[in-house]
Amino acid sequence: MKNIFSKLASGLRIPGLWLAAWASTAAYAAKDLPGGPSLWELNLQPAVTSIAEEQRWLHDGLMIVCAVVFVGVFGVMFYSIWKHRKSVGHKAASFHESVTVEMAWTIIPFVILILVALPATKVIVAEKDTTNADLTVKATGYQWKWGYDYLNGEGEGIGFLSTLNPTHREMSSNGAKGVMPDDYLLDVDNPLVVPVNKKIRIITTANDVIHSFSVPAFGIKQDAIPGFVRDTWFRANKVGTYYGECTELCGKEHAYMPIQVKVVSAQDYSKWVDGEKKKMAAAADDPNKVWTLADLVSRGEKVYTANCAACHQANGKGAGPIKPLDGSPVVLDADKNAQIKTVLEGRLNGAMPSWKALSDTDIAAVITYTKNHWSNKTGQVVQPTDIKADRS
Amino acid sequence: MSAVLDNHGHGDHTLDDHHAHVPTGWRRWVFATNHKDIGTMYLLFASTMLLVGGAMAMVIRAELFEPGLQFVTPEFFNQLTTMHGLIMIFGAIMPAFVGFANWMVPLEIGASDMAFARMNNFSFWLLVPAAVMLVGGFFMPGGAPSTGWTMYAPLSLQMGMSMDSTILAIHLMGASSIMGSINIIVTILNMRAPGMTLMKLPMFCWAWLITAYLLVAVMPVLAGAVTMTLMDRHFGTSFFNSANGGDPIMYQHIFWFFGHPEVYIMILPAFGIISMVIPAFARKKLFGYASMVYAIASIAILSFIVWAHHMFATGMPVTGQLFFMYATMLIAVPTAVKVFNWTATMWRGSMTFETPMLFAVGFIFVFVLGGFSGLILALAPVDLQLHGTYYVVAHFHYVLVAAALFAMFAGYYYWCPKWTGVMYNETRGKIHFWWSLISFNVAFFPMHFLGLAGMPRRYADYPMQFADFNMVVSIGALFFGVAQVYFFFFIVLPTMRGKGEKAPQNPWEGAEGLEWEVPSPAPFHTFETPPKLDATATRIIG
Numbered sequence: 016m017k018n019i020f021s022k023l024a025s026g027l028r029i030p031g032l033w034l035a036a037w038a039s040t041a042a043y044a045a046k047d048l049p050g051g052p053s054l055w056e057l058n059l060q061p062a063v064t065s066i067a068e069e070q071r072w073l074h075d076g077l078m079i080v081c082a083v084v085f086v087g088v089f090g091v092m093f094y095s096i097w098k099h100r101k102s103v104g105h106k107a108a109s110f111h112e113s114v115t116v117e118m119a120w121t122i123i124p125f126v127i128l129i130l131v132a133l134p135a136t137k138v139i140v141a142e143k144d145t146t147n148a149d150l151t152v153k154a155t156g157y158q159w160k161w162g163y164d165y166l167n168g169e170g171e172g173i174g175f176l177s178t179l180n181p182t183h184r185e186m187s188s189n190g191a192k193g194v195m196p197d198d199y200l201l202d203v204d205n206p207l208v209v210p211v212n213k214k215i216r217i218i219t220t221a222n223d224v225i226h227s228f229s230v231p232a233f234g235i236k237q238d239a240i241p242g243f244v245r246d247t248w249f250r251a252n253k254v255g256t257y258y259g260e261c262t263e264l265c266g267k268e269h270a271y272m273p274i275q276v277k278v279v280s281a282q283d284y285s286k287w288v289d290g291e292k293k294k295m296a297a298a299a300d301d302p303n304k305v306w307t308l309a310d311l312v313s314r315g316e317k318v319y320t321a322n323c324a325a326c327h328q329a330n331g332k333g334a335g336p337i338k339p340l341d342g343s344p345v346v347l348d349a350d351k352n353a354q355i356k357t358v359l360e361g362r363l364n365g366a367m368p369s370w371k372a373l374s375d376t377d378i379a380a381v382i383t384y385t386k387n388h389w390s391n392k393t394g395q396v397v398q399p400t401d402i403k404a405d406r407s
Numbered sequence: 408m409s410a411v412l413d414n415h416g417h418g419d420h421t422l423d424d425h426h427a428h429v430p431t432g433w434r435r436w437v438f439a440t441n442h443k444d445i446g447t448m449y450l451l452f453a454s455t456m457l458l459v460g461g462a463m464a465m466v467i468r469a470e471l472f473e474p475g476l477q478f479v480t481p482e483f484f485n486q487l488t489t490m491h492g493l494i495m496i497f498g499a500i501m502p503a504f505v506g507f508a509n510w511m512v513p514l515e516i517g518a519s520d521m522a523f524a525r526m527n528n529f530s531f532w533l534l535v536p537a538a539v540m541l542v543g544g545f546f547m548p549g550g551a552p553s554t555g556w557t558m559y560a561p562l563s564l565q566m567g568m569s570m571d572s573t574i575l576a577i578h579l580m581g582a583s584s585i586m587g588s589i590n591i592i593v594t595i596l597n598m599r600a601p602g603m604t605l606m607k608l609p610m611f612c613w614a615w616l617i618t619a620y621l622l623v624a625v626m627p628v629l630a631g632a633v634t635m636t637l638m639d640r641h642f643g644t645s646f647f648n649s650a651n652g653g654d655p656i657m658y659q660h661i662f663w664f665f666g667h668p669e670v671y672i673m674i675l676p677a678f679g680i681i682s683m684v685i686p687a688f689a690r691k692k693l694f695g696y697a698s699m700v701y702a703i704a705s706i707a708i709l710s711f712i713v714w715a716h717h718m719f720a721t722g723m724p725v726t727g728q729l730f731f732m733y734a735t736m737l738i739a740v741p742t743a744v745k746v747f748n749w750t751a752t753m754w755r756g757s758m759t760f761e762t763p764m765l766f767a768v769g770f771i772f773v774f775v776l777g778g779f780s781g782l783i784l785a786l787a788p789v790d791l792q793l794h795g796t797y798y799v800v801a802h803f804h805y806v807l808v809a810a811a812l813f814a815m816f817a818g819y820y821y822w823c824p825k826w827t828g829v830m831y832n833e834t835r836g837k838i839h840f841w842w843s844l845i846s847f848n849v850a851f852f853p854m855h856f857l858g859l860a861g862m863p864r865r866y867a868d869y870p871m872q873f874a875d876f877n878m879v880v881s882i883g884a885l886f887f888g889v890a891q892v893y894f895f896f897f898i899v900l901p902t903m904r905g906k907g908e909k910a911p912q913n914p915w916e917g918a919e920g921l922e923w924e925v926p927s928p929a930p931f932h933t934f935e936t937p938p939k940l941d942a943t944a945t946r947i948i949g
Binding site: 059069078081085099105128135139190224231234238241243246264268271336364 | 473474475476477480481482485548549550553554555559561562564565566567640648649650654655656689690691692693694695696697698720721722724725728729732733736737739740743744746747748750751752753754755756757758759760768771772775779782783786787788789791792794795796856859860861862863865866867868869870871872873874875876917
């Protein structure tokens with residue numbers, strides 16, 4: 016007997032060692048991300064809105080119902096599997112129907128379902144009530160970033176784009192080796208900022224294909240549909256940073272358009288609005304300003320990295336069906352309108368999206384940059400006024 | 408019809424194939440009109456596609472083994488997920504069930520063949536060019552479609568030419584399914600042996616009869632959706648282009664009006680198989696035959712009014728959400744009735760656990776788990792958390808891979824002696840079962856946790872916190888994939904080559920039905936004259 020146990024133990028040691036080795040390497044030195052996912056998470060992310068709280072209750076409650084039914088049904092089944100085997104000499108009975116029993120197990124589940132549906136109904140009604148919001152923000156899905164515009168309430172008029180931290184995209188391409196940040200693929204350049212304990216209404220729409228605006232901690236998920244406007248709401252009850260991701264397949268960079276929401280106190284929010292307004296005033300470009308080539312190129316490089324490099328790559332070579340910009344006849348063309356038109360309107364049914372949403376200065380800068388970078392040395396300068404002329 | 412039913416008037420006993428012409432060589436298969444040959448071809452086609460689609464799943468799981476991109480680009484990743492879905496649904500599961508129907512429906516109702524034997528041949532051979540056009544997408548400029556199997560507009564409008572070939576492939580497969588379904592409906596309604604009333608029909612035939620009606624009802628809807636996509640892509644229409652007054656959400660409504668019944672198309676025949684296998688190995692009649700029939704029929708009817716539960720996140724009004732939530736939850740009732748009936752069939756039986764029974768019990772186990780996660784998803788507020796995440800991936804793999812595929816395995820082991828004339832290897836069958844059951848759960852159970860924690864599906868890369876579970880999932884998936892290769896090469900192929908113990912006419916002590924009244928392997932021609940049946944319609948008396 017002892018012999019058997021020691022043999023078993025030594026046999027178990029091999030997968031045990033393997034498991035231990037795996038556990039230590041698999042941890043990736045990553046930690047839980049407050050406001051986002053946790054390691055080995057078994058349930059929904061911690062709720063910070065009443066709706067998310069309700070959803071969790073509904074989920075856990077129904078789980079308990081399921082568990083009870085599961086134990087009941089499989090308890091009976093495994094009992095009969097154990098006792099009613101031919102190998103233990105059990106003889107088959109001959110019954111094969113019973114109206115009473117069959118009626119009972121049709122009606123009882125029906126009643127249970129009604130009991131579950133009632134509280135769920137209440138939550139649905141609450142979820143859809145987007146009236147009387149303190150702050151309204153429009154979230155626009157782009158391939159592949161989010162645009163936020165503060166439409167109503169404190170901060171009205173603020174608008175910016177929110178893109179994945181480009182170093183994270185690079186890490187992803189390189190196989191995510193080495194020590195990775197805890198907010199890998201969730202960190203953005205400009206998070207959405209909202210005040211705590213205020214009803215925030217989010218209006219969603221999209222520019223190209225369907226995206227979906229989802230923040231698990233708030234219990235919201237709303238598709239962003241091109242040409243349509245939909246809304247949802249949340250009231251976060253805790254200051255912090257919360258993470259979500261696009262949840263509707265929207266093309267190749269689908270995994271790289273996170274949502275980051277900073278919930279701050281009322282004072283911090285006012286401070287942020289002030290700063291944002293000042294920044295906007297300072298950054299507002301005079302659309303008629305005449306820029307130098309060098310200034311346009313250096314600004315264009317930033318615009319390129321943030322918007323174009325995901326497809327055309329930093330080296331301008333493109334990939335697969337994506338056309339290279341380095342040496343492209345459209346880019347080298349002496350008539351700059353061809354390229355301006357491409358950027359403004361997109362190509363191939365939106366496979367190259369329209370970039371109308373960028374400012375005239377940004378478009379002028381990025382076109383000038385592509386015309387004067389890599390092996391492209393055209394010396395051409397495209398001014399914001401050129402874009403403005405072509406827009407109309 | 409009379410031409411088909413005509414049995415040349417010279418068969419005075421039922422199993423006289425000695426005088427019949429049996430075609431040989433390639434003609435036997437290319438020009439096949441025999442339901443058994445066509446059934447075999449369907450099953451081989453489905454097995455091939457299962458391995459092709461499975462290979463894609465292996466690449467997907469290899470990529471997701473660790474965070475970061477290691478093997479594929481995000482665009483190729485999306486192509487893989489899309490084609491994996493399309494191939495498994497239209498290439499593997501559906502044709503496999505049609506193969507089962509072709510083989511077993513005429514045998515179980517005492518018919519000589521399918522009603523429209525030549526159309527049957529056409530139904531099968533349409534699948535081959537369709538599969539070539541589907542898989543060929545990978546070799547077209549821009550690669551295969553990368554829209555997910557749902558092909559939502561407007562993303563589908565951005566795809567390259569492979570989208571068009573996929574649309575045409577779907578048309579061909581749809582035509583094939585519709586013809587196959589009409590054949591099954593007509594065969595079951597018109598060609599039953601005298602004495603086999605509808606309420607004595609074997610459950611597998613009942614399940615397929617209802618499934619065939621579902622198919623005829625919804626395949627044209629899918630055809631409409633993809634045709635509108637084609638028009639939008641090339642002929643200047645704007646069905647789904649809001650800039651010109653179209654509606655991208657309309658695509659989803661049309662697609663899911665097809666898509667939801669479609670998922671029942673992939674599970675109802677499985678119910679049929681399980682309802683045949685469990686009584687055989689419990690040595691007891693199926694409990695609640697009538698309520699089983701009503702349950703299948705009500706599931707089929709309900710499937711038409713629940714499509715929008717796939718769309719809770721599109722922002723439908725309160726009343727819409729409530730209606731679709733209630734209707735969806737209602738499906739749990741007939742489904743529960745079926746599970747209770749199977750349990751009651753086992754209760755006080757005299758059970759043995761050969762491989763078909765193992766797979767049948769395994770089916771109930773995983774199907775109930777998949778049903779519970781379906782119930783949780785039906786709850787609209789919870790669905791907002793889980794929609795578009797790995798929870799959904801876990802749910803439909805539990806009902807489609809584990810449940811539908813396990814039912815097919817049960818059916819394969821149950822009927823393989825009848826098809827090939829030899830017994831499969833019982834030890835290998837048991838290895839296949841336990842290996843599949845364990846690795847399947849290792850692969851797909853953790854996906855529930857990933858989904859609850861918020862990991863979206865169709866992601867080529869993911870945050871670090873999801874790394875551990877993804878690694879477990881990938882390991883399970885690899886083992887599950889290898890188990891199916893083992894099944895094909897070490898269990899199916901040997902029986903096809905006639906290796907194994909010779910099968911008796913009825914290898915199962917408790918099995919009842921007309922298929923067990925003919926020799927094993929079933930001769931090329933069976934029931935050339937309609938057999939005379941006993942009162943239960945399970946035995947031939949003359």
